[in-house]
Structure formats: structure tokens, C-alpha cells
Amino acid sequence: MKHVKSQSEPCCPQFDPAPWEGVTHVWQDKPFIMESIPEFMHMPFPPMIAKAMGRMWKAAQDAGAAPEFKDFMCLAYDPSPWKGELYVAVTKVVPGAKNVKLSGTFISRVFDGPYNAVPKWIKEMDKYLAEQGKKASRYYFYYTTCPKCAKIHGHNYVVAFAQV
Numbered sequence: 001m002k003h004v005k006s007q008s009e010p011c012c013p014q015f016d017p018a019p020w021e022g023v024t025h026v027w028q029d030k031p032f033i034m035e036s037i038p039e040f041m042h043m044p045f046p047p048m049i050a051k052a053m054g055r056m057w058k059a060a061q062d063a064g065a066a067p068e069f070k071d072f073m074c075l076a077y078d079p080s081p082w083k084g085e086l087y088v089a090v091t092k093v094v095p096g097a098k099n100v101k102l103s104g105t106f107i108s109r110v111f112d113g114p115y116n117a118v119p120k121w122i123k124e125m126d127k128y129l130a131e132q133g134k135k136a137s138r139y140y141f142y143y144t145t146c147p148k149c150a151k152i153h154g155h156n157y158v159v160a161f162a163q164v
Contacts, residue, residue, distance in 0.1 A: 012149035013069065015157045017110035025106045025161070032075070032087040033060065033097040039084045042118075044076075049086070056088045059097045065090040075140040075161065087140070106161040107134070113156060115143070125160050136162035 033056050037048045053074065060066040067073075067089055075087040093099050109128060111121045122139060129136055142159040150156035 010149040010152045012145035014153055015144040015155070017157055020108045020159045021110045023108050025108060027106065028103050029101040030103070031090050031092065032100050032102060033090055033094050034085055034087050034100045035098065037084045037086060039078065039082055041081050042078050044084050052086050053088070056086065056097065059094050060088060060090045063092070063094040065092045065094045067091050073142055075142055077138070077140050104163050106140075106163050108159050108161050111158050111160060115156070115158070121158070121160055125162050129162055129164065134164045136164055138163040
């Protein structure tokens with residue numbers, strides 16, 4: 001992540017959806033750091049996301065646990081209408097952070113559109129999984145670019161991870 005002064009220069013790289021579409025990921029103790037953020041009816045407060053992301057990324061960098069940018073991933077999970085959780089992938093334990101490990105089988109699909117389309121994407125994903133005889137127990141979403149860069153790139157790609 002780089003600091004950008006220009007409103008027309010992207011800070012997020014162009015995202016390639018091909019490696020994520022319809023892929024099965026098997027994670028065994030994949031390391032992440034996690035922070036909770038307040039939400040209102042599943043809508044996070046943007047300043048809270050920015051602050052949490054900044055803290056988590058800085059902690060990962062300070063600990064030498066930040067992945068290469070090509071391996072960067074921040075997952076969002078909404079356990080309730082009032083609370084969201086952000087998970088940033090790391091390469092090792094980060095002192096002082098809430099370290100968690102995710103394990104299981106996850107199927108990813110890529111969607112392109114506004115953030116409020118998540119309920120529609122979950123329905124599409126449920127149908128896709130049912131065709132394979134699978135059912136999701138939980139959904140995580142990887143928002144691949146910030147809102148400013150989504151406008152610059154012309155796409156707002158979101159990767160849905162269904163834990164099956």
C-alpha cells in the first residue's frame with residue numbers, strides 16, 4: 001500500500017479476477033490478524049475501516065509479517081448487523097495483534113459491482129454451490145480495491161469466499 005497525493009493516481013493495483021473465479025482453496029491454519037469494527041445494519045462506518053486497516057497493516061509491517069503485495073488479502077465477515085470483523089493475511093504471528101488462523105475449504109467467486117450487492121451475490125453463490133452439492137457455512141468478502149481506486153480502474157471487484 002502506498003500513499004498517493006493525486007486523486008487520479010491509484011493506490012491499489014489493477015486486480016485480475018481470473019485466478020480467483022471458481023477456485024477451491026484449502027487452508028490449514030492460514031494466519032491472519034483480526035479487528036472488530038462497529039456496523040449499523042451490516043453497513044460499516046468508512047472511517048472505522050480505514051483506521052482499522054491502517055493499524056493492522058502497520059502492525060504487520062512493523063512485525064515483518066506483511067505479505068508481498070500480490071499475496072495481500074483483507075477479508076470482511078459480518079457476524080451480526082452491529083459488528084464486522086476484518087482479517088488481514090500475514091506471514092507470521094504479529095505481537096500485540098489479535099492473531100487468528102483460518103482452516104477449512106473455501107470456494108471463491110468474483111463479483112463486480114457496488115458493495116450493497118452483497119445479498120444478491122450471496123444468493124448467486126448459494127445457487128452456484130448447490131449445483132455442486134455444497135452449502136456455505138460462512139461467507140467472507142475480499143474487497144480488492146478501495147472505493148477511489150474502484151472508480152479509477154472502472155471495476156469494483158469483490159471476491160466472495162464461501163466456507164463449505
